[in-house]
Amino acid sequence: MTQHIMQICLSRGWGGLEMYPARIMPELQRQGAVNHALALSGSRVAESVRRAGADVFTVKSPLGALLAVRRLLAYIDSHAIEVLHCHKSSDLRIGALLAQLRPRLRLYFTEHMGVTRPKKGLYHRFAYAQVTRVFAISQATYRRNLKALPLPPERILCLGLGIDTAPFQAPPLTRSDLGLPPEGCLIALPGRLTPGKGHEVWLDALAQLAPQPSWHGVIIGGLKAEEGSDEAYVAQLHKRVAELGLEGRVSFTGFRSDLPQLLRALDIVCIPSRNEAFGLTVIEAMAAGAAVIGADSGAIPEVIHEDTGRLADPDSCAAWATALAALIEDAAERRRLGANARQWVEANLSLETHVAHLLDAYRLA
Missing domain, CATH: 3.40.50.2000 (Glycogen Phosphorylase B;)
Incomplete structure (x- = not known):
């Protein structure tokens, strides 16, 4: 069954985290998925995912994504998107809000950076409660995530990265x-x-x-x-x-x-x-x-x-x-x-x- 997936990366930086969505999109499409993205207008992320063939919903800022939540929901509904995948911890603000307003959505978060301090306050408990799975990209970050995040072990999955060789x-x-x-x-x-x-x-x-x-x-x-x-x-x-x-x-x-x-x-x-x-x-x-x-x-x-x-x-x-x-x-x-x-x-x-x-x-x- 075809999966309609929205990658969320509201960053103007350009490193491995920001490159990741465009890197995986051609292979996602080859394996039957339909790619969408939420990115900042004029960012290299937006440019890269467009080149990778994704439809892109752009906003001017992370705050702009929150203000555009009605339009975002309409886009998600009209494109039958089922999966949201966030790549920055700050992206969880909009991801968690969308998942709460549309309970059918499955929300995922790749913890690319390796969390270094506990995230168990009220906001983090709310945001991570909406997350279906957190992906740790190594055993080193998996161990840190187990200690730092307000999630049971079964909702944290170690999923190392891969490359097109x-x-x-x-x-x-x-x-x-x-x-x-x-x-x-x-x-x-x-x-x-x-x-x-x-x-x-x-x-x-x-x-x-x-x-x-x-x-x-x-x-x-x-x-x-x-x-x-x-x-x-x-x-x-x-x-x-x-x-x-x-x-x-x-x-x-x-x-x-x-x-x-x-x-x-x-x-x-x-x-x-x-x-x-x-x-x-x-x-x-x-x-x-x-x-x-x-x-x-x-x-x-x-x-x-x-x-x-x-x-x-x-x-x-x-x-x-x-x-x-x-x-x-x-x-x-x-x-x-x-x-x-x-x-x-x-x-x-x-x-x-x-x-x-x-x-x-x-x-x-």
């Missing part, structure tokens, strides 16, 4: 395409340029590496606020690169829409973030066949194992320097880890499997 098999970009040195081991840190992602530890580790064998560092991520980054932090990183004498050894790529092909061109991908709720960038790099070093914290150890990558203390630049030096000097080990990682992601974290599990959960009464 096909784009990560495309031919890699060339170094000349990227304006990078023709020789040497390429070591990258992809992700939003915001505090907490571990850029400082990573740069300090690079500064400890011997210049030979040759290597080059690459920071991948938007440099502007509208691309999800903290512009003041970006300026700090440029300053730190200069202070460490790494200006000729570290490049900033800016935002890249061709990330799969870019990841395919890299030798080592580093994810030193201290508290990843899942580690989507980790599995993207693994799918691309890169040798990955991840922080030994948060959810990253759930996806990096001894035969698929390396782990390092996110607070120790010495540990990162040691791990990097070992892989820089051993190209055969890099290839082995990358091949194993690609196979593991294809077997365990495909988008097709993720969406099938998601649709099964949507059918729960």
